[in-house]
Amino acid sequence: xxxxxxxxxKIVNRLRLLVLFGFLMFIQMEVFSQGKAxxxxxxxxxxxxxxxxxxxxxxxxxxxxxxANEKDLIVEWVINNEALRASKKSKRxxxxxxxxxxxxxxxxxDLTPKQVNEILDYVDAEAAKGAAGSxxxxxxxxxxxxxxxxxxxxxSGYMWYVLAVLFVVIILSVGxxxxxxxxxxxxxxxxxxxxxxxxxxxxxxxxxxxxxVSVLVMVLSxxxxxxxxxxxxxxxxxxxxxxPIAFPHDKHAGLNxxxxxxxxxSVAKSKSAGLPTVNVCMNCHKQIxxxxxxxxxxxSKIYAAAGWNPNIKPAGGYTGKTQPIIWNKVHVLxxxxxxxxxxxxxxxxxxxxxxxxxxTKQNQTARVTxxxxxxxxxxxxxxxxxxxxxxxxxxxxxxxxxxxxVEIGNGKNGYYDQIHSRLMKNKALYKEYxxxxxxxxxxxxxxxxxxxCHY
Amino acid sequence: MKKSFIQLVTLTTMxxxxxxxxxxxxxxxxEYMPDMYxxxxxxxxxxxxEVRGRTDNNKKRLLTALTxxxxxxPFYGKMDSASLAVNLPYQRLANSAMSLSHGLFEGIERxxxxxxxxxxxxxxxxxxxxxxxxxKGKELYTAMCQHCHGxxxxxxxxxxxxxxxxxxxxxxxxxxxxxxxxxxxxxxxYGKGMMGAHRSxxxxxxxxxVIHYLRTxxxxxxxxxxxxxxxxxxxxxxx
Numbered sequence: 001x002x003x004x005x006x007x008x009x010k011i012v013n014r015l016r017l018l019v020l021f022g023f024l025m026f027i028q029m030e031v032f033s034q035g036k037a038x039x040x041x042x043x044x045x046x047x048x049x050x051x052x053x054x055x056x057x058x059x060x061x062x063x064x065x066x067x068a069n070e071k072d073l074i075v076e077w078v079i080n081n082e083a084l085r086a087s088k089k090s091k092r093x094x095x096x097x098x099x100x101x102x103x104x105x106x107x108x109x110d111l112t113p114k115q116v117n118e119i120l121d122y123v124d125a126e127a128a129k130g131a132a133g134s135x136x137x138x139x140x141x142x143x144x145x146x147x148x149x150x151x152x153x154x155x156s157g158y159m160w161y162v163l164a165v166l167f168v169v170i171i172l173s174v175g176x177x178x179x180x181x182x183x184x185x186x187x188x189x190x191x192x193x194x195x196x197x198x199x200x201x202x203x204x205x206x207x208x209x210x211x212x213v214s215v216l217v218m219v220l221s222x223x224x225x226x227x228x229x230x231x232x233x234x235x236x237x238x239x240x241x242x243x244p245i246a247f248p249h250d251k252h253a254g255l256n257x258x259x260x261x262x263x264x265x266s267v268a269k270s271k272s273a274g275l276p277t278v279n280v281c282m283n284c285h286k287q288i289x290x291x292x293x294x295x296x297x298x299x300s301k302i303y304a305a306a307g308w309n310p311n312i313k314p315a316g317g318y319t320g321k322t323q324p325i326i327w328n329k330v331h332v333l334x335x336x337x338x339x340x341x342x343x344x345x346x347x348x349x350x351x352x353x354x355x356x357x358x359x360t361k362q363n364q365t366a367r368v369t370x371x372x373x374x375x376x377x378x379x380x381x382x383x384x385x386x387x388x389x390x391x392x393x394x395x396x397x398x399x400x401x402x403x404x405x406v407e408i409g410n411g412k413n414g415y416y417d418q419i420h421s422r423l424m425k426n427k428a429l430y431k432e433y434x435x436x437x438x439x440x441x442x443x444x445x446x447x448x449x450x451x452x453c454h455y
Numbered sequence: 456m457k458k459s460f461i462q463l464v465t466l467t468t469m470x471x472x473x474x475x476x477x478x479x480x481x482x483x484x485x486e487y488m489p490d491m492y493x494x495x496x497x498x499x500x501x502x503x504x505e506v507r508g509r510t511d512n513n514k515k516r517l518l519t520a521l522t523x524x525x526x527x528x529p530f531y532g533k534m535d536s537a538s539l540a541v542n543l544p545y546q547r548l549a550n551s552a553m554s555l556s557h558g559l560f561e562g563i564e565r566x567x568x569x570x571x572x573x574x575x576x577x578x579x580x581x582x583x584x585x586x587x588x589x590x591k592g593k594e595l596y597t598a599m600c601q602h603c604h605g606x607x608x609x610x611x612x613x614x615x616x617x618x619x620x621x622x623x624x625x626x627x628x629x630x631x632x633x634x635x636x637x638x639x640x641x642x643x644x645y646g647k648g649m650m651g652a653h654r655s656x657x658x659x660x661x662x663x664x665v666i667h668y669l670r671t672x673x674x675x676x677x678x679x680x681x682x683x684x685x686x687x688x689x690x691x692x693x694x
Binding site: 013023026035040041042044045046047048053054074084101102103104160161164167168171175207210211214217218221229238239240242255256257258259261265270271272275279280282283286287288306307308312317318320327329333366 | 460461463464465467468469471480481485486487498499500552554555556557558560567598599601602603610612613614617619620621622623624625628630636639646649650651652653655656675
């Protein structure tokens with residue numbers, strides 16, 4: 001295929017244009033990337049792009065100032081808002097100041113007007129990108145897959161009982177009709193003399209082998225069911241209650257890497273690990289209000305409890321009208337057992353995972369994580385002690401007390417230092433303790449004494 | 456017909472037995488003699504005033520005696536300046552605007568003219584620094600702050616990296632690092648900006664330990680005051 005000289009010129013021109021365009025894009029991106037760094041470093045701790053926070057949202061900030069006929073003053077405002085307010089040449093400056101309860105913005109006297117414009121351009125570009133992106137995400141329908149499968153599992157149990165009764169009624173009535181028909185067709189009066197029960201007895205005797213087997217099955221199932229029920233008394237292993245506010249541990253502790261101790265913050269200080277007070281939730285949820293409708297519904301329950309009204313202008317506020325959250329208790333420690341969290345976590349240095357399993361993968365809190373799953377965690381963390389008895393039973397406590405090595409005499413704990421110095425004086429006893437496993441375990445320091453854990 | 460009758464009966468029985476064995480995870484197991492589970496000793500998170508729908512006002516009243524009297528401080532027998540400072544109530548109040556923004560309603564400054572945040576710049580860390588204190592501060596920082604503020608204090612914690620939260624400042628910024636220990640304490644104790652009050656999570660002693668640790672990663676810098684022509688306006692409360 002031949003290309004004429006005019007076409008060649010056209011192609012070259014187009015290529016030149018393309019290169020020029022690419023170069024311009026490159027420059028623009030360079031500008032945006034600096035705007036990004038500046039925005040994240042200097043502005044982002046008070047300003048969000050599309051949400052009012054400590055300061056107003058920056059999306060459309062340029063337009064808002066332009067609408068107030070003070071297009072150029074926004075740069076002055078960012079660089080030194082105090083000076084602009086003092087100069088009284090801007091109405092908008094006083095407006096914003098009053099809207100945000102007269103809490104002034106930090107003065108950024110080291111920013112140049114060019115940098116300020118870059119920041120604002122970056123923000124507008126980002127906002128446009130966000131608007132385009134949100135249309136796409138809407139199509140997917142962001143439903144939280146976790147919460148759905150809860151219904152339909154319970155509540156339908158009574159249906160089976162109704163069905164069973166219906167079966168019996170149908171069987172009996174069909175049997176009655178059959179008998180009437182038989183009497184009418186054969187004219188056998190003797191058959192009519194037999195009562196219903198006598199006829200059934202005859203029937204059962206006739207098929208006595210089948211009867212014997214089915215009676216055996218019935219008796220056995222009643223016995224098995226009875227024993228199962230007796231075994232389940234005061235055993236709550238499968239208990240996994242729903243909570244008034246859905247709290248996915250996998251999102252909080254897993255995805256977002258929040259330490260267990262942040263929310264359960266009394267774990268190293270007291271007997272109880274503690275549930276977070278709602279102000280701890282609000283430390284993050286003041287900003288995070290949920291992406292999907294379902295998340296928003298759950299988080300609005302936190303707001304109701306904390307007395308936070310997101311509709312107060314400009315960026316939401318606390319009303320002071322709080323209400324308690326009544327959680328469903330998951331773990332119940334029997335009255336005759338003493339268990340202290342701080343003793344195990346702060347003194348023993350045991351990881352939460354050792355007893356509760358890997359909560360970063362659990363959505364709804366179950367009472368018990370099977371010991372087999374906890375043992376698997378040993379692959380990732382060799383501090384995890386592998387046990388055989390079912391979790392949260394006494395045998396399991398005892399087993400762990402017999403295996404856990406206690407670090408004595410390292411100067412970290414006065415109580416253990418005392419024991420260490422006594423053992424150093426009594427070498428025979430020390431040797432006896434070390435016999436077999438070459439370590440001092442909790443059991444040797446009284447971890448197997450009844451009164452240590454029982455009142 | 457008769458055979459199927461017997462089969463039907465057997466089937467029904469088995470069905471009932473199977474249904475009866477199914478466990479509902481949202482319901483606790485059967486309780487027999489539940490007194491072992493309902494401790495007469497006071498345990499946390501049990502509403503003893505209300506047991507199974509019965510309200511016991513007597514118990515509710517008794518519970519109040521178990522909370523320590525207001526405005527009392529613990530006395531451990533030693534009264535050096537450090538332990539006194541951490542046991543006495545914090546002398547700075549929350550600024551008046553913090554009711555709305557941080558939900559602090561008790562013990563706040565009523566006047567909007569007085570700014571306790573600025574005043575707290577004069578406060579010094581009452582706890583002497585030592586390797587043990589810094590180690591303790593680091594441990595607390597890892598549990599309490601790191602998920603937002605990042606391991607290096609650069610505001611790039613896992614919360615920020617996952618995209619759930621944004622706008623966490625870098626401690627090494629001249630803006631933050633130029634603040635005094637006292638102002639850092641104030642910000643942790645009452646909150647600042649989007650950050651909420653952390654006084655319910657950390658004791659005063661623990662906050663000061665965290666600050667000792669923070670100073671090892673973000674030493675205090677003198678604020679480079681750029682030439683600002685206008686004199687600052689009348690001091691106004693910051694959030």
